[in-house]
Amino acid sequence: MFHDIWKTFLGFLQGFGAMSLFFLRLLQYTPAVLVTRFRLVFYQVYNAGALSIVIIMVCGLFVGGVLGLQAYSNLERFNAEDTTGIFAGFALIKEIGPVITALLFAGRAGTALASEIGLMKATDQLSAMEMMAVDPLRYVAVPRFLGGVISVPLLTAIFTTIGLLGSHLVAVELLGVDVGAYWQQLQNALDMEDVMEGIYKSITFGIIASLLAVWEGYNSVPTAEGVGRATTRTVVITAIAVLIFDFMITAWIL
Amino acid sequence: MTLSDTLIELRDVDFSRGDRPIFRDLNLTIRSGEVTAIMGPSGTGKTTLLQLITRQLSPDSGQVFVAGDDIARYGISELYRMRQRMGMLFQNGALLTDMSVFENVAFPLREHTKLGERLIRNVVLLKLQAVGLRGAAGLMPSELSGGMARRVALARAIVMDPALLIYDEPFVGLDPISMGVIAKLIRQLNDALGITSIVVSHDVKEIGEVADYSYVIADGKVAASGRPAQLRNEPSELVRQFMLGLADGPVAFHYDAPDIEEQFIGSKPD
Numbered sequence: 001m002f003h004d005i006w007k008t009f010l011g012f013l014q015g016f017g018a019m020s021l022f023f024l025r026l027l028q029y030t031p032a033v034l035v036t037r038f039r040l041v042f043y044q045v046y047n048a049g050a051l052s053i054v055i056i057m058v059c060g061l062f063v064g065g066v067l068g069l070q071a072y073s074n075l076e077r078f079n080a081e082d083t084t085g086i087f088a089g090f091a092l093i094k095e096i097g098p099v100i101t102a103l104l105f106a107g108r109a110g111t112a113l114a115s116e117i118g119l120m121k122a123t124d125q126l127s128a129m130e131m132m133a134v135d136p137l138r139y140v141a142v143p144r145f146l147g148g149v150i151s152v153p154l155l156t157a158i159f160t161t162i163g164l165l166g167s168h169l170v171a172v173e174l175l176g177v178d179v180g181a182y183w184q185q186l187q188n189a190l191d192m193e194d195v196m197e198g199i200y201k202s203i204t205f206g207i208i209a210s211l212l213a214v215w216e217g218y219n220s221v222p223t224a225e226g227v228g229r230a231t232t233r234t235v236v237i238t239a240i241a242v243l244i245f246d247f248m249i250t251a252w253i254l
Numbered sequence: 255m256t257l258s259d260t261l262i263e264l265r266d267v268d269f270s271r272g273d274r275p276i277f278r279d280l281n282l283t284i285r286s287g288e289v290t291a292i293m294g295p296s297g298t299g300k301t302t303l304l305q306l307i308t309r310q311l312s313p314d315s316g317q318v319f320v321a322g323d324d325i326a327r328y329g330i331s332e333l334y335r336m337r338q339r340m341g342m343l344f345q346n347g348a349l350l351t352d353m354s355v356f357e358n359v360a361f362p363l364r365e366h367t368k369l370g371e372r373l374i375r376n377v378v379l380l381k382l383q384a385v386g387l388r389g390a391a392g393l394m395p396s397e398l399s400g401g402m403a404r405r406v407a408l409a410r411a412i413v414m415d416p417a418l419l420i421y422d423e424p425f426v427g428l429d430p431i432s433m434g435v436i437a438k439l440i441r442q443l444n445d446a447l448g449i450t451s452i453v454v455s456h457d458v459k460e461i462g463e464v465a466d467y468s469y470v471i472a473d474g475k476v477a478a479s480g481r482p483a484q485l486r487n488e489p490s491e492l493v494r495q496f497m498l499g500l501a502d503g504p505v506a507f508h509y510d511a512p513d514i515e516e517q518f519i520g521s522k523p524d
Contacts, residue, residue, distance in 0.1 A: 120351075128348035131308060131341075132362045132410075133334035 019215050025137060026145050026211070033142040040139070044147025048109035048210075052155055055108055056101060060159040063100060064166025067091055071167070072175050084177050085186035088167035093190070093198045097160035099246050102205035104159075105152050106238035110213035113144050114234040117217025118227035141214050148210025149203075156202035197253050204249060205242050212238045260319075261286045261418065261450050262307055267316035269299070269306065276302050278474040280316070289444050289451040291465035293458065295496060298471045300454040301345075301422055307452070308340060308420070309333055338366060341411030342420040347403035349395040349410070355382070356391040359410045366414065381409040385439060401432030408439060418450045419443065425457040433460055440464050458497055470496060 034041060071087035117140060120126050126136040171177040213234050220230035262284035269277045276299040284290045292300050305311040306318055309325050317324050320336060328336060349358050359378045363369055369377070382388045385405040395403060404424060411419060421440060425433045441464045444451045455461045461468070462482040470478045470485065470493050478485055478493040486497060495503030511517070 123346060123351070124344045124348035125350055127310065128342070128344055128350075128407075130310065131337055132365065133337040134362075134365050135334075 018219075019211070022215055022218070023211055026142055026214070029135075029138050029142045030146060033138055033146065037138070037143060040143035041146045041150070044143045045150050046147075048105070048113065048144070048147045049151025049154060052105060052108045052151070053158060055104060056155045056159050057162050059100065059104055060097075060162035061166040061169075063096060063159075064088065064092060064163030064168075065170045067096070067163070068167035068170035068175075072171050072177065081171075081175075081177050082181035083185050084167070084171040085182040085184075086189045088171070089164060089186040089190060090194065092160045092163040092167070094194055094201075095246070095250075097163060098156050098198050098201035098205055099242060101156040101159045101202065102152060102209050102242045103239055105148070105155060105206075106209045106213070106235050106242075109148065109151070110209050110234045110238055111231045113148065113210075113213040114217035114220070115227055115231045117141070117144070117214060118220035118222070118230045121218070121220060122222035122224075122227060141218055145210045145214045148213065149206045152206030152209060153199065153202040156198065156205075160198065193253075197249070200253075201246060201249055204245055208241050208245060209238045212241065259285050261321060262452075263319040264303075264306070265317045265319065267306065267313045267318065269302065269311070269313045271302075275474055277313075280471075280475060282469055282476055282479075284450065284452055285467065286450050287444075287448065288466040289440060289453060289464055291461045291468040292452060292454045292471060293456055293461065293468055293496070294471035294477070296456065299474070300456075300471060303471065304342070304420055304422055304452070304454055308337065308342065338362075338414060339416050340418045340420060341414065341416035343404065343407050343411050343422060343424055345423045345426055347395075347400075347407035349398075349403055349407055351395050353395075354391070355387065355393050355395070355398070355406050358395070358406060359413050362410065362414050377413065378409075381413050382406070384412070384443070385409045386435070399432075401428050401435065404428070404432075404436060405439070408436075408443075412443060412447070415447070416449065418452070421451065421453040421455075423455055424453065425455055425460050433457070437461075437464050456496075458499065472496070 067088040068084060071084045072081055075081045075083055075087065117126075120136075120140065126140065129136045129139060168179075168182060172179045172182050216230040216234045216237070217227075220226045260283050264280055264282045267277050267280040268275070269280075280303075282303075292303060294300055302311065306313055307320070309318070309328070312326060317326065319325070323336075325333070325336065349355075350361065353361065356378055359381055360374050363374050363377060379388055379391065382391055385408050387402060387405050387409065390398065390402060390406070395406070398406065419440075424436050424440065428436065437460050440451060440453060443449070453461055453465065465482055468479065468482055468485055469476050470488075472492055478488045478490055480488070485493065488494065488497070491503055494500070
């Protein structure tokens with residue numbers, strides 16, 4: 001039993017070490033890829049980012065709406081419904097915006113990246129590139145990684161903005177909170193530090209979600225089952241990692 | 255054989271996958287300008303052998319020489335330079351699925367040369383013409399049949415004018431017409447371009463018609479080698495079984511299993 005736990009722990013350390021080296025290699029190639037293959041990066045921003053906008057906007061609208069609803073119904077008891085904007089805004093900008101965007105990104109784009117790279121591996125496309133003296137890490141992995149890293153903060157900004165709009169619709173338009181109070185209270189309470197917290201988180205989550213998607217695809221077992229497993233692992237591990245890092249960043253900043 | 259005749263040499267190569275040994279003391283040479291066939295039953299490591307020659311894998315011990323150089327000593331840039339002189343046709347073609355046929359063939363040119371668009375167009379169409387698929391330049395890989403995909407991959411493999419062409423199971427899953435086309439192309443390209451070809455296959459009939467020299471690999475070693483006519487008269491039981499396609503012989507029909515009576519009845523009758 002103890003032996004099994006030890007072996008699992010060692011396996012985890014080994015995997016973590018290999019992924020860290022993979023991450024360093026991605027970073028090492030990043031400047032060259034940005035200069036020589038910017039077209040590929042740009043396409044991946046479209047592929048992973050632009051194609052996720054609709055799902056991000058729909059979810060943002062409803063998450064904002066539910067926050068407005070919850071905030072209003074609780075604050076009303078203390079006659080503090082004018083502060084609904086603060087509640088919804090802080091929750092969206094500092095926590096919910098970055099976290100849910102990262103989780104949605106992992107579900108929509110991370111799975112697509114992992115399965116695409118996994119299938120390229122299973123159908124020998126990566127080996128074919130190596131045989132054509134083209135490094136698949138530079139041609140396939142780095143552009144997809146960078147596409148995700150650039151997309152997630154942008155998607156977070158869209159999610160948060162639409163979320164604030166959703167919260168405004170519910171609190172102001174449906175429940176009758178004064179529009180001036182809603183936005184003024186939020187503006188007064190919100191510091192640049194709060195916004196920066198959300199930005200730091202979205203950048204970190206972008207790196208985590210993109211790295212895990214590319215890593216899982218690149219290291220998948222080249223079979224149908226292996227690619228399926230890599231896709232599932234991408235979502236599960238990204239969700240866990242994002243929530244752990246969310247706690248760590250919040251604890252560090254506060 | 256003089257040294258200049260030899261393009262590739264494997265010397266005392268050992269290779270294992272996990273605990274399973276694939277090659278033990280494998281020695282083999284590939285001569286320049288010839289079509290050399292690597293044959294053998296399934297699972298004997300023929301594709302692994304190609305991966306050793308191209309250094310997609312490294313041997314546990316022994317050396318692999320390409321054009322006289324020990325490729326284990328190559329750094330990454332030298333390795334990629336060597337691979338630019340090689341073309342490889344994968345079992346399933348391995349075309350890049352997000353690019354058209356034209357872009358697939360143009361891919362190595364765009365990556366490794368600074369040729370203008372017009373010149374790239376001409377070279378790509380010429381190579382597609384050589385495999386009979388100039389008319390398919392605008393199709394996507396998903397629109398091609400298995401045989402067509404392999405021919406496009408062949409056009410891509412020769413687009414950089416390599417000195418060595420490697421074919422991994424080029425006949426698998428093809429209809430007789432496509433098989434004949436690929437066999438004809440292997441011979442034609444080898445002679446017209448003055449290159450060296452290695453063909454891994456277990457298709458004895460087709461490969462016998464195009465190969466100048468053949469190796470039969472079994473049990474991690476070279477079981478037999480020679481010109482196709484010599485191999486047909488090879489006394490070894492295993493080589494005879496392989497060349498004649500016999501179901502049973504040294505390569506057993508049955509996979510290792512427990513005693514049949516014991517397994518079905520429960521205990522062995524006295």
